[in-house]
Amino acid sequence: MNDTPGWASPGSAPSEGQEPGASGPAGPTGSPGPEQPGRPPQEPGGKWSKEQPPAGQWSAPTGHPGSTGPHQAPPPPPGPGWGTPPPGGPGGHGGGPAGHGGWGGGGWGGPPPAAKPGVIPLRPLGVGEILDGAVSTMRTYWRTVLGISLTVAVLTEIVVVLLQGLVLDHASTEALDDPSATLDELTDAMGEALLNSGVVFLVTLVGTVAATALLTTVTSRAVLGRSVTTGEAWRDARPQVLKLFGLICLLLLITTGIIAVGALPGFLVTLAAGSEVGVGLTVLGLLCAGVLAVWLMVRFSLASPTLMLEKQGIVKAMTRSAKLVRGSWWRVFGIQLLATIIANVVASIIVIPFTFLASALSGDGVTGFLNSAGGDIGWTFLIVSGIGSVIGAMITFPITAGVTVLLYIDQRIRREALDLELARAAGVRDHGPTPGS
Incomplete structure (x- = not known):
C-alpha cells in the first residue's frame, strides 16, 4: 500500500514470507519450520523424535524469555485450573502473535484494542463506528471537508438559481392544474416540467460527483491519521473525476432502463385493453422493477x-463492488439507508425553515407558496x-461520502485483510490480523 490515498489494487504481490492466498501474517508463532541448531529433530505431525538427548544436556534457544543459564531445562507446563495464565505471562506472549492471545493483562480481559491511527480502528467496524468515523472526519478535518462541501454547494446552487430564475421559471406548467386542459396541453406541460427537473438534477449531479471525488480522498487519508489540503485532494482525484461521472450516469441509465422495462407491459395493456386492466399491471411492474433497481x-x-481509491475503470469498479457486497447485501443496504436518513433529516431541519422564511419574504406568504x-x-x-x-x-455531502468510503474499507478489512496494509501505511508496528478480518 502506498502512502498516497489512492491505494493499490487488490491482488498485488503477497508480503515477504507469505504464500499467495494466505490470510494471516507470514511465519506464525508455533508453525513447523526448518530445524534449528541446538533443537532436537521433529517428526512429521509436530511430535518430538524418539531419540531425545539426555536431560539437562541441551540449552534453551538463544534469547528465550526466562532463560538464566546455558543448561537450564524448560519450565514445567502450567498445571490445570481456571486461574492459569496464558503461556508467556500476562501479556499473552508465546500463545500467538502479540496482541492476539485473547487473554489481556488479567488473563481474561480479551485482546487489546486495535490500533487507531486515524478516525477508525483498524479492524472490522460496527455500524456506530462507521457513522462516527464519517462525523469524526468532518469534525477533525473540518477546514478541508467543509471547505470542499461549501465550495461545491455554492457553485452548484448559483447555477441552479440562475437557471430557475432566468430560464426554467418561465416554463408554462399551469395546464397541470387545469381540469379542462386537453391531452396535448397536459403532455406539453408535463414535458416542460420533466425537462426543468432534469436540468436541475443534472447540475446537482455534477456537484455531487465533484464533492464525492474530493471527499473520498480526504476520508481515505483520515483513516491513516493524515490531513490533506483541498489542492492535494483535487490533484489526486482529478484523473478519476470523468470516470466517476460516467459511472454515476451509467448507474442512473441502468435504473431508468429497469423502471421503463417494468412499466412497459402495463402501458401496452393500457393502450390495448383500457386503463382499468393496465393500471394494476403497471403498478405491479413498477414495484418489481423498483426492487430489482x-x-x-x-x-x-x-x-x-x-x-477513486484503486484507480479502476468503470466496469472493473462495478465488478469489484459486487464482489465486496456479496454476502453482505442487507448490511450494506441498512447502513447506507441509515446514513441517508440521518443526513436528510439533518438537512431538512435546516432547509425547511429557510424555505418558509423565503416564502414569507417573497410577498405571497407561506400560503401562496403552498397553493x-x-x-x-x-x-x-x-x-x-x-x-x-x-x-x-x-452536511449531507461529508456524511454520505464518508459512510460510503468507510463501508468500502470495512468490507476490504473483512475480506482482504486491508487493515494490515493500512497499518503499514500508517506506520503502526506489530499490528497482526484482527479477529474477523
Whole structure:
C-alpha cells in the first residue's frame, strides 16, 4: 500500500514470507519450520523424535524469555485450573502473535484494542463506528471537508438559481392544474416540467460527483491519521473525476432502463385493453422493477470509492463492488439507508425553515407558496431557499461520502485483510490480523 490515498489494487504481490492466498501474517508463532541448531529433530505431525538427548544436556534457544543459564531445562507446563495464565505471562506472549492471545493483562480481559491511527480502528467496524468515523472526519478535518462541501454547494446552487430564475421559471406548467386542459396541453406541460427537473438534477449531479471525488480522498487519508489540503485532494482525484461521472450516469441509465422495462407491459395493456386492466399491471411492474433497481444499486454502491481509491475503470469498479457486497447485501443496504436518513433529516431541519422564511419574504406568504404550482417564483425566494440548500449540502455531502468510503474499507478489512496494509501505511508496528478480518 502506498502512502498516497489512492491505494493499490487488490491482488498485488503477497508480503515477504507469505504464500499467495494466505490470510494471516507470514511465519506464525508455533508453525513447523526448518530445524534449528541446538533443537532436537521433529517428526512429521509436530511430535518430538524418539531419540531425545539426555536431560539437562541441551540449552534453551538463544534469547528465550526466562532463560538464566546455558543448561537450564524448560519450565514445567502450567498445571490445570481456571486461574492459569496464558503461556508467556500476562501479556499473552508465546500463545500467538502479540496482541492476539485473547487473554489481556488479567488473563481474561480479551485482546487489546486495535490500533487507531486515524478516525477508525483498524479492524472490522460496527455500524456506530462507521457513522462516527464519517462525523469524526468532518469534525477533525473540518477546514478541508467543509471547505470542499461549501465550495461545491455554492457553485452548484448559483447555477441552479440562475437557471430557475432566468430560464426554467418561465416554463408554462399551469395546464397541470387545469381540469379542462386537453391531452396535448397536459403532455406539453408535463414535458416542460420533466425537462426543468432534469436540468436541475443534472447540475446537482455534477456537484455531487465533484464533492464525492474530493471527499473520498480526504476520508481515505483520515483513516491513516493524515490531513490533506483541498489542492492535494483535487490533484489526486482529478484523473478519476470523468470516470466517476460516467459511472454515476451509467448507474442512473441502468435504473431508468429497469423502471421503463417494468412499466412497459402495463402501458401496452393500457393502450390495448383500457386503463382499468393496465393500471394494476403497471403498478405491479413498477414495484418489481423498483426492487430489482434497489438490489442492483446496493450491489454497485461501493463502485465509487473503488474507482477513486484503486484507480479502476468503470466496469472493473462495478465488478469489484459486487464482489465486496456479496454476502453482505442487507448490511450494506441498512447502513447506507441509515446514513441517508440521518443526513436528510439533518438537512431538512435546516432547509425547511429557510424555505418558509423565503416564502414569507417573497410577498405571497407561506400560503401562496403552498397553493402555487409552477407559478412565477421570485428572486427573493430563490436566493433565501438557496442559502438553506447550501447549508444542508455542507452536511449531507461529508456524511454520505464518508459512510460510503468507510463501508468500502470495512468490507476490504473483512475480506482482504486491508487493515494490515493500512497499518503499514500508517506506520503502526506489530499490528497482526484482527479477529474477523
